[in-house]
Each structure stands twice: as structure tokens, then as C-alpha cells.
Amino acid sequence: MMSTIIVQGGETPAFLSPSVVDYIVFGDILQVHVSPDDIGDPDLRENLNKVQDATLQDDLEKAVSCCDSWRYQVEGLPLVVTMANRDVFVKNAVLYHTVVQRQSCLDQLIDGLSHYGVLSLLRENPSLRVLLDIPGEDKCQEADFVAGILKPSYSVLGSNRRAKEELIVIKFREFLQCVENKELRDTYGDRTLTNSEEAFLKTLRPGHILAFATGSSKVPAIGFHPSPKLMFIHDEKKHLPIAHTCANELHLFVNAKTMADDD
Incomplete structure (x- = not known):
């Protein structure tokens, strides 16, 4: 095996x-x-x-x-x-x-x-x-590492969509950093969460985000094929990210809700 x-x-x-x-x-x-x-x-x-x-x-x-x-x-x-x-x-x-x-x-x-x-x-x-060796330091669980693996596939430079996509990438990387620093729970304020939600936030790592997008929380021995990408869907009706693990793609929705200036 x-x-x-x-x-x-x-x-x-x-x-x-x-x-x-x-x-x-x-x-x-x-x-x-x-x-x-x-x-x-x-x-x-x-x-x-x-x-x-x-x-x-x-x-x-x-x-x-x-x-x-x-x-x-x-x-x-x-x-x-x-x-x-x-x-x-x-x-x-x-x-x-x-x-x-x-x-x-x-x-x-x-x-x-x-x-x-x-x-x-x-x-x-x-x-x-x-x-085979147990890794001394798991870089795959670092926010910067995961952000570097998922390369944005932007619209043409200068287009109306490009600026919005760049903003979404900034927000996505802030989210990864928040996950790494265990600060995600703070963004929910006084909102009451279920026990399952609380446990999920405590265990979530940036590597899980990579696994969601590709099926693997670590880079395979021969690398990812095809290379992982961040794709952008301009749609006002949806906001939760979608993964296509066969293509190693994470689809982020660009709309008023995901671009809102809040947590």
C-alpha cells in the first residue's frame, strides 16, 4: 500500500x-x-x-x-x-x-x-x-505555504473583474492566517455556536483548506498535477467556496456578500 x-x-x-x-x-x-x-x-x-x-x-x-x-x-x-x-x-x-x-x-x-x-x-x-520520515516541521499547515500553492487565475489585467478578484484573494489569505493563528472563533463575536462548530474551529488548520481543494493536505512526492488554482466565479447567488479536487481547483465566489467589509 x-x-x-x-x-x-x-x-x-x-x-x-x-x-x-x-x-x-x-x-x-x-x-x-x-x-x-x-x-x-x-x-x-x-x-x-x-x-x-x-x-x-x-x-x-x-x-x-x-x-x-x-x-x-x-x-x-x-x-x-x-x-x-x-x-x-x-x-x-x-x-x-x-x-x-x-x-x-x-x-x-x-x-x-x-x-x-x-x-x-x-x-x-x-x-x-x-x-517516510516523520517531518520535523509541517510547513503544509502554514497559511503562507497554502496560499503559495493555490495560484489565483485572474481575469485580464485592467478589467473590471480583476480588482474584485484581487480583493477576494486578500480576504482569502487573511482567512488562512486567521485559521493558522487560531483567531477564527473571535470573528464570530457573541454568536452562539454548536459544540460541533466549536470543536471544528479548534482543530481547523490551513492544511485542511488545501485538502478541501485538492484531496491532499500535503504536497505529493511528485507534486500536484495539475497545479492547484484559485478560480473566481462572478455570481451574486452563491457565496460558499466549491472544490473540484480532480482539477485541484478552489472556486471562490465574487459578489457583494463575499466582498463585504466585515468578518
Whole structure:
């Protein structure tokens, strides 16, 4: 499924931890870079961080004793942990809990990624790991990013319609910024909203607007085809935007209601 998503230009499955992606890309557990922060269990993560940060042998022994419930079951860990082999203990312990313990599952995932040549592509071009890595910062959820993706398709410069369309774009971008800054609720003033409406306003992100227009909240691996556009409909009868996801178009209505100088 992940291979199919990637080759068909869908929303990339970028939700794997860096250590898992290392194992997929390198195919060698010895080349996996790990740290205690890669461990999901908070207690286990805290205990290994204590081992790593210990500066005195007594502190190290206390920290290691917190790992006694599992460490003797893990092959390759030093039985006696000293300041000299502390890093080896931590690295091997993290490797066990992040990769070795679920290695059979990860091998099945690797087998699936071999379809359509995706795995070989990843291994020949390690920079493409961004297709799988959890993104550090989701720019797709930024108002300026979404505004830059949706290119306005204006009427001819100098026409009566052009100035109105430019104003609508300004209002649309103000709306996106309002969504990003979580200020949309303020524009409703004292109006009573339902619980569903309140919850919707709290969770709404600019990426949702992109998804409404294109079907994807993120830019696909091979980009959008066709390029997303803002289209303008001069009609006094309607005002709610319409999406045409097959064409990656968001249609905005231009009329007295949408151009009104209010929130």
C-alpha cells in the first residue's frame, strides 16, 4: 500500500521514526542511528536517559538497576555496566526496543516497499527518505505555504473583474492566517455556536483548506498535477467556496456578500 501511494503521487506515508527509516534504507541494523528519545515507553526512555547522563559510577549503578526487569533478557548487553561500556549498553538496549523486538514486522514492511522498485529507489537515493520520515516541521499547515500553492487565475489585467478578484484573494489569505493563528472563533463575536462548530474551529488548520481543494493536505512526492488554482466565479447567488479536487481547483465566489467589509 505504501509503495502504491508513493508511485501514484499520493500523500506520502511520512510517519515512521528515523531509526525505522534507517533500517529500511540501509538494510543493516548496525547502521541504525538511535538514542533513548526514539523509545515510545516514557518510563523506559527516562531510565535509559539516566544511564546515559550518569556522571558517577554510583549514579550509573542506580540507573542501571531500574533496567533489571528486562536487561537480562536482551542478548548482547554487558552484564556489568561501567562508565567505559555505558554507551554500548544504551545503544544496544535502544536498538533492541526500537528495531530488534519488531524486526520481523519491519522486514515485512521492507518486502512491501520492494514493490514497484520503491525500496531500491530509496536505497540508491537516501535523500528520498523524506517520503517516510516523520517531518520535523509541517510547513503544509502554514497559511503562507497554502496560499503559495493555490495560484489565483485572474481575469485580464485592467478589467473590471480583476480588482474584485484581487480583493477576494486578500480576504482569502487573511482567512488562512486567521485559521493558522487560531483567531477564527473571535470573528464570530457573541454568536452562539454548536459544540460541533466549536470543536471544528479548534482543530481547523490551513492544511485542511488545501485538502478541501485538492484531496491532499500535503504536497505529493511528485507534486500536484495539475497545479492547484484559485478560480473566481462572478455570481451574486452563491457565496460558499466549491472544490473540484480532480482539477485541484478552489472556486471562490465574487459578489457583494463575499466582498463585504466585515468578518
